[in-house]
Amino acid sequence: MKASTRPLRSLRTQLLLWLLVPLILFVGFNIWVTYTNAIQMATVVHDRMLLGSARIIAEQIHYEDDVLQVMIPPAALELFQSDSHDRVYYRVVAANGTLLAGQLDLPDPPHKPHSEEAVYFNASFRDDPVRIVAFSQPVFGVPAQGSVLIEVAQTQHSYKALSDRMWEHTVLQQLAILVLVVLLLLLGLRHGLAPMMRLRDRVQRRKPGTLEALDTAPVPTELAPLVHAINDYVQRLDDHMSAHGRFIANASHQLRTPLTVLNTQVNYGLRSDDAQTKDAALRAINKGVQHGIRLVNQLLTLSNAETGIGHPLRQTDVNLIEIVQTVLEELATLAQTKNIDLGFEFHGTPVMVHATPSMLEELVANLVDNALRYTPAGGIVTITVTGDATVARLCVEDNGPGIPVAEREHVFDRFYRLHQDRSDGSGLGLAIVREIALASQAEIALSCPASGRGLIVTVNFPALPKKAGDASDAEEPHPP
Known part of the structure; x- marks a missing residue:
C-alpha cells in the first residue's frame, strides 16, 4: 500500500495552536493598547512639565514702575533637563501684544486661553516638532493690564524616548508572560494527553488476533x-x-x-x-x-456480491425484462427436462433498474434455478415483471413445497438447505440473491401463493423514470 504523503499534525500541535493563536492575538492587541497608553502617559507627563514651567514663569511677572517686569528663573528651564538634549523655547506676551520675553516667532495657540487656562498643542518651530503650552496669567494688583500669555515649548526627543521606554518595558513583560504560558501549556498538554498515550500503548501491546474489548475504567x-x-x-x-x-x-x-x-x-x-x-x-x-x-x-x-455492498461495482440502467428473457433462454432446457411449465408475464413497456448487469442476471438466474430445483416434475414456475413510478418488481412463483414461515429468514444463510434430501444444491443461491439485492438497494420478501402451496419470491428495485420512446410493442412471449 502506498504511504500517504499528506503531512499529519499531532493532536498536541493542533491543541497548542488553538490555544496559542487566540493568546497571540490577545497579546498583539494588548501591545497595541499599551503603545497607545504609553503615548498618552508620556503626553500627560510632558504637558505637566510644560505647565509647571509656565506657572513658575507666571509667578515671576509683576508690575513695577508702570512697567510689566518678567524674570525667567532657572528652575523654570531646569525641569526639562534630560539626556535627550531637547531645546526649550518660551515667550511672554502682554495683553496688548507686546513681547515681554522670549522668542517672538513662537507659534500662536489655536485659540486664546481664558484667564488661568492652559492650551496644549503640537507645532513645528525652526524645523523641529515641538509641544507647546499656552497659559494665560492675570497680573494681580493691576487688573487693567489684562492677562499675560505665557508659552513654553520643547522639542519631542525626550517625550518620544519616554513613551518608547514605557512601551518596550510593557512589551518585554508581555513576551515573558507569553513564553511562560507556552511552557505551561506544553507541560499541561503533555500531562493531559498522557492517558491517550497510555491507551495507545495498551492497543499496541495487544497480540495479533486479540479481539477483546478495551477497559474503559482507566481512561478519562x-x-x-x-x-x-x-x-x-x-x-x-x-x-x-x-x-x-x-x-x-x-x-x-x-x-x-x-x-x-x-x-x-x-x-x-x-x-x-x-x-x-x-x-x-x-x-x-x-x-x-x-x-x-x-x-x-x-x-x-x-464474493463479488459482498464486495459490491461496500464498493459498488459499475452500475448502469438495465432493462429487467431483457435480463429475465436471457436467463429463461439459458434455463429452458432444465425446465423441459423436469417437465416444468416455465412462464414469463410482463407488459411491453421496459422496466428499468440501476444495477450491475452481470450481478442482476446472476440474481434472476439463482431465483429461477432455485424454483426449478425445488419444484417437482409437472409443476409450474412463473416469473412476473411489473413496474410503476416508484418500484420495479420481480416475482418468481412456484408450486413446490414452499418454505415454512419460521424458516424463511434462515434460507438466506450460506449453505443452508431446507430440503437436503430433495435437492443437490449447495445452499448458496438465496444467499447470493440477498447480497446482490443489498448491493442494488433492493428489498426481498418471501410469501405464499393464494393456493397455499409453493413460494413467491419478490424483489423490489427502486424504479428509474421512464424515458420517452422506451415503449415497446413486443408481444408477450409464450412460456418456453
Whole structure:
C-alpha cells in the first residue's frame, strides 16, 4: 500500500495552536493598547512639565514702575533637563501684544486661553516638532493690564524616548508572560494527553488476533466514546471474522465432499475392465465436476456480491425484462427436462433498474434455478415483471413445497438447505440473491401463493423514470 504523503499534525500541535493563536492575538492587541497608553502617559507627563514651567514663569511677572517686569528663573528651564538634549523655547506676551520675553516667532495657540487656562498643542518651530503650552496669567494688583500669555515649548526627543521606554518595558513583560504560558501549556498538554498515550500503548501491546474489548475504567471521560467506538468496531470485526471463518469451513466441506466422491469414482473406473462400467464412472465424474464448477462459480459470485455492498461495482440502467428473457433462454432446457411449465408475464413497456448487469442476471438466474430445483416434475414456475413510478418488481412463483414461515429468514444463510434430501444444491443461491439485492438497494420478501402451496419470491428495485420512446410493442412471449 502506498504511504500517504499528506503531512499529519499531532493532536498536541493542533491543541497548542488553538490555544496559542487566540493568546497571540490577545497579546498583539494588548501591545497595541499599551503603545497607545504609553503615548498618552508620556503626553500627560510632558504637558505637566510644560505647565509647571509656565506657572513658575507666571509667578515671576509683576508690575513695577508702570512697567510689566518678567524674570525667567532657572528652575523654570531646569525641569526639562534630560539626556535627550531637547531645546526649550518660551515667550511672554502682554495683553496688548507686546513681547515681554522670549522668542517672538513662537507659534500662536489655536485659540486664546481664558484667564488661568492652559492650551496644549503640537507645532513645528525652526524645523523641529515641538509641544507647546499656552497659559494665560492675570497680573494681580493691576487688573487693567489684562492677562499675560505665557508659552513654553520643547522639542519631542525626550517625550518620544519616554513613551518608547514605557512601551518596550510593557512589551518585554508581555513576551515573558507569553513564553511562560507556552511552557505551561506544553507541560499541561503533555500531562493531559498522557492517558491517550497510555491507551495507545495498551492497543499496541495487544497480540495479533486479540479481539477483546478495551477497559474503559482507566481512561478519562472524554476518551470513553473513542474506547466504546473501538470496542464496537472490535465486536463487529469479531463477528465478521467468525462469519468468514464459518464460510471458509463450510466452503471447504462443500468442496471436499465432491472431490472425495470424484476420487472414488476415478479409482473405481481405473480398476474396472468393463467398458460400460468405465462409461458409467465417467458420467458420474462429469456430473460431479459440473457440480463442483457450479459451486466454485457460486462462491466467486457471492464474493463479488459482498464486495459490491461496500464498493459498488459499475452500475448502469438495465432493462429487467431483457435480463429475465436471457436467463429463461439459458434455463429452458432444465425446465423441459423436469417437465416444468416455465412462464414469463410482463407488459411491453421496459422496466428499468440501476444495477450491475452481470450481478442482476446472476440474481434472476439463482431465483429461477432455485424454483426449478425445488419444484417437482409437472409443476409450474412463473416469473412476473411489473413496474410503476416508484418500484420495479420481480416475482418468481412456484408450486413446490414452499418454505415454512419460521424458516424463511434462515434460507438466506450460506449453505443452508431446507430440503437436503430433495435437492443437490449447495445452499448458496438465496444467499447470493440477498447480497446482490443489498448491493442494488433492493428489498426481498418471501410469501405464499393464494393456493397455499409453493413460494413467491419478490424483489423490489427502486424504479428509474421512464424515458420517452422506451415503449415497446413486443408481444408477450409464450412460456418456453
